[in-house]
Amino acid sequence: xxxxxxxxEHQICGVFLPALINGDYSGLNRNEAIEFDIxxxxxxxVGSVYDVEGESSNFAVCDVCDLQGDVYxxxxxxxxxxxxx
Numbered sequence: 212x213x214x215x216x217x218x219x220e221h222q223i224c225g226v227f228l229p230a231l232i233n234g235d236y237s238g239l240n241r242n243e244a245i246e247f248d249i250x251x252x253x254x255x256x257v258g259s260v261y262d263v264e265g266e267s268s269n270f271a272v273c274d275v276c277d278l279q280g281d282v283y284x285x286x287x288x289x290x291x292x293x294x295x296x
Contacts, residue, residue: 215290216294217288217289218286218287218288221284221285221286222271222285223273223274224273224275224281224282225268226243228283246275250274254274258289258290259288259289260289
């Protein structure tokens with residue numbers, strides 16, 4: 212596997228983090244799970260890894276549900292073939 216050399220930043224509500232990090236949808240209702248799956252399908256890069264930055268949240272718009280709430284900064288690390296050293 213090639214080392215990560217790029218990342219995207221996402222603002223994601225805490226309720227979605229277990230699904231993102233562990234695949235645990237137990238805290239989501241049906242609509243939230245569908246919304247999350249759509250977001251993930253549109254944003255996932257094969258081989259990427261998600262990392263929650265810090266332990267504190269801030270009040271902003273969630274990238275998954277487009278609603279304001281307590282969101283966490285999540286970095287999605289991946290290898291980008293277009294970047295050369």
